[in-house]
Amino acid sequence: MDGGALMTGIEVRGATKRYGALTAVDDLSFTVREGAVTAFLGPNGAGKTTTMRMMVGHITPTSGSVTIGGRRYRDIPRPTTVVGAAFDAGSFHPQHTARDHLRIYAAMGGHPDARVAELLALLALTEAAGRRTATFSTGMRQRLNLATALLGDPRVLLLDEPGNGLDPQGMAWLRAFLRGLAEEGRTVLVSSHALGEMEQFADDVVVIGRGRLVTAGPLAELAGAAHAVLVRTPDATGLTKTLAGAGHRVEALGPQELRVRGLDAAGVGDLAALEGLRIHGLTTEHLGLEQLFLELTGPPGATGPGTPADGRSTP
Numbered sequence: 001m002d003g004g005a006l007m008t009g010i011e012v013r014g015a016t017k018r019y020g021a022l023t024a025v026d027d028l029s030f031t032v033r034e035g036a037v038t039a040f041l042g043p044n045g046a047g048k049t050t051t052m053r054m055m056v057g058h059i060t061p062t063s064g065s066v067t068i069g070g071r072r073y074r075d076i077p078r079p080t081t082v083v084g085a086a087f088d089a090g091s092f093h094p095q096h097t098a099r100d101h102l103r104i105y106a107a108m109g110g111h112p113d114a115r116v117a118e119l120l121a122l123l124a125l126t127e128a129a130g131r132r133t134a135t136f137s138t139g140m141r142q143r144l145n146l147a148t149a150l151l152g153d154p155r156v157l158l159l160d161e162p163g164n165g166l167d168p169q170g171m172a173w174l175r176a177f178l179r180g181l182a183e184e185g186r187t188v189l190v191s192s193h194a195l196g197e198m199e200q201f202a203d204d205v206v207v208i209g210r211g212r213l214v215t216a217g218p219l220a221e222l223a224g225a226a227h228a229v230l231v232r233t234p235d236a237t238g239l240t241k242t243l244a245g246a247g248h249r250v251e252a253l254g255p256q257e258l259r260v261r262g263l264d265a266a267g268v269g270d271l272a273a274l275e276g277l278r279i280h281g282l283t284t285e286h287l288g289l290e291q292l293f294l295e296l297t298g299p300p301g302a303t304g305p306g307t308p309a310d311g312r313s314t315p
């Protein structure tokens with residue numbers, strides 16, 4: 001996520017949006033790189049939609065800037081050829097057919113009419129093309145929304161909760177589809193509050209809470225950092241003292257079982273060896289993104305980001 005490859009990357013710099021006394025987005029900075037799927041994560045009301053709407057100029061930041069390929073959306077000529085955005089999948093005119101809908105948006109964006117049939121085929125909507133959108137299922141709506149965003153063959157895709165309401169099959173299809181777009185070199189930013197969904201296919205994550213950045217970076221790095229080590233030791237008391245003294249979090253699971261955070265298995269073994277403490281077993285426990293997310297954003301009602309975990313174990 002370095003700033004070098006920002007041809008069609010997204011750059012959010014100190015973006016703030018206030019609504020009266022409420023600060024929906026608060027001095028937010030992050031970048032989104034091309035050729036990757038970036039999961040934009042946060043609990044309800046965190047400010048994801050507000051931030052994404054700033055990217056396409058629907059909302060003007062109170063301060064700070066949001067640029068795509070170094071330009072504000074409104075300064076991009078024929079912007080829908082560069083940026084495709086999908087927000088509310090429920091906002092189609094109910095009497096329009098899928099084909100009508102796409103033809104109207106194609107005309108508005110100056111895209112060739114032939115693109116409509118191409119996209120209907122790509123999104124498996126050809127058979128339903130003549131049906132009124134009022135009769136569409138959630139999955140069809142989400143696919144029509146994606147088709148609309150793709151009309152201008154944009155290099156940048158901003159998708160607000162595209163997985164909302166999808167069944168497991170629909171979700172599997174969406175994951176493969178978005179990965180394909182990223183592999184073509186596109187910038188794909190996908191918001192979600194359903195974190196388990198994103199864990200399976202995102203390259204990078206940006207986590208926000210209460211309008212502020214909580215963390216951003218490659219998912220693998222974050223998930224790698226979020227592990228615990230389960231230790232079996234007859235010297236639990238001594239090892240707890242040693243580990244806690246070195247600043248690591250230790251939880252007693254039983255008389256001879258500890259869970260350690262902040263250190264990998266080799267580190268635990270080395271510290272124990274230094275102190276002449278016996279280790280009978282070391283297991284690394286990987287935390288899923290869901291657990292990581294809870295740790296980062298805190299449980300509902302927590303006072304701020306970074307609230308420590310409540311010590312629950314993962315299955």
Ligand SMILES: Nc1ncnc2c1ncn2[C@@H]1O[C@H](COP(=O)(O)OP(=O)(O)OP(=O)(O)O)[C@@H](O)[C@H]1O
Pocket residue numbers: 019022023024042043044045046047048049050051193
């Ligand atoms: N037009 C508005 N006027 C006043 N407050 C607003 C407005 N739009 C959003 N907000 C508030 O800003 C905060 C962020 O909202 P936003 O919709 O961006 O969050 P979100 O992360 O997309 O949430 P969700 O996952 O629930 O969609 C919320 O507290 C919301 O109530």
